[in-house]
Amino acid sequence: MDFTKSKELHEEALEHIVGGVNSPSRAYKGVGGGTPIYMEHAKGAHFWDVDDNSYIDYLAAYGPIITGHAHPHIAEAITHAATNGVLYGTPTRLENKFAKMLKSAIPSLEKVRFVNSGTEAVMTTVRVARAYTNRNKVIKFSGCYHGHFDSVLVEAGSGPATLGTPDSAGIPKAVAEDIITVPFNDLDAFKEAIDHWGDQIAAVLVEPIVGNFGIVEPHADFLQAVNDMTHDAGALVIYDEVITAFRFTYGSAQQVYGIEPDMTAMGKIIGGGLPIGAYGGRQDIMEQVAPLGPAYQAGTMAGNPASMAAGIACLEILQEVGVYEKLDQLGARLETGILQKASEVNIPISVNRLCGALTVYFGDGVITNYAQAEASDGEAFAQFFKLMLDQGINLAPSKFEAWFITTEHTEEDIDKTIEAVGHAFRVMADK
C-alpha cells in the first residue's frame, strides 16, 4: 500500500500540532511508531484514506461509531440540527427527549446531565461523590482508563499504558495520593483496600466490563461484591460506562449483570459520533449538582442540539429489533475464525469477546486483569497490526484496545477479515 499523502500530511501536522495528533493514541506508538493514516471519508464499515486505500474498519473511532460511518439517519439528524442553528445557550426540547430516552434505557439514572466528553462525565461523578460523602479518596482498578483529568491518570490503561505513561506527569502528589488502585477481578485486594481506607472512601470507580486493557469481563459475583463492600463502607459506586453503555445491549453493562451503581458516566456511542458525555444516577446524589446543590459543573456546549440530535438518532437505530443479535453473531463468526486461523499455524493467542467487541491478545493464558494484558506480546501485536493494515483492515494501534464491529459490517467483511488474519498469522509463523 502507498501511504505517500498520509506521510506528507503527518510531516505537516508535526510542524503545527503537538506530536502531530490531537489525541496520543493516534500516534501509532503502541505499534512501534509510524505514520498515522489520514482518512478522507468513510461509509458504513469502510474507510478510504487520502492515498485512496480502502479499509474495513474495526476502530470505529475508539468506539462511538457502532452504527457505522455516515449512517443516513444520523447524518440527516445532524444536517437538520445544523440548519436550525447549532448552539443557542438555552435549553431545547431535544435535551428532554434524549434524557428521557437514557432514563428509560438505564433505570438507575433517576436524573441525568449532559456534558461534552467521557472525561467530563467521569470527572463530575467523582466530584459529586466527594461532595455527597464529604470524603476524598477514590478506589479505581489498575489498567482502567477513565479520561484525562488529574485524579484518574494513575495506573491508567488504554492510551497512557500504550505510551508507557500510566501515571501522568503534572498530577499533584496530593491528588494522586487520594487514588487507591487495586487489580480488577481481585476481591481480596479490594477488601484489603476497603478495610484499610473504608471510612475515607468517597467512591469506587468501575468499568463494569473493562474496555481499556482489552475487553475483560468481571468474574461472577465480582461486581455484586464490589457494590456490597463499597456500600457497607458508606461510599458510592460509580460505573464508568463510557465504552459499555449501549455496546452490548440496548442499555448498559449494569443491566447485563443486573447490578445498579449509584452513579453512571457515559459517552462515545450516546453521541452518535459527535462530542458528548452524560452522567446521572440517584436523585438525592444528583441533587448535589448546581443549580440545586453545591457541586459545580457547567458547559457552554453541554446539551448542544447537534450532539443531542445525533445521539437520539443513534439510539433509535439501536432500538431496532435484532441489532445486538447481529453484532453478537458477527462477533462470534470473527472470534471463531481468528481462533481457527491461529490454531492452524500454532500462534498462541486468546480472544476476549462480548457481543460485537473483542480483543486478540498474543501469548498463552487467559486475560482477566491488567497485569496479564500487559504481559501479552506487544511486539507480536505490532507486527500483526501492520500486516492487517497492509491488507486493508483498520484496527486500533494498541494491544490494549478492542475491535468494534458495527451494525454495518457484513458477513463478507468478517470473512475477508478472517482471511487477512490467516495471512498475517502465516507470515508471523514463518518468522
Ligand code: PMP
Ligand atoms: N472512560 C472510559 C471507560 C473510556 O474508555 C474513555 C475514553 N476512551 C473515557 C472515559 C474518556 O472519554 P473521552 O475520551 O470522551 O474524554
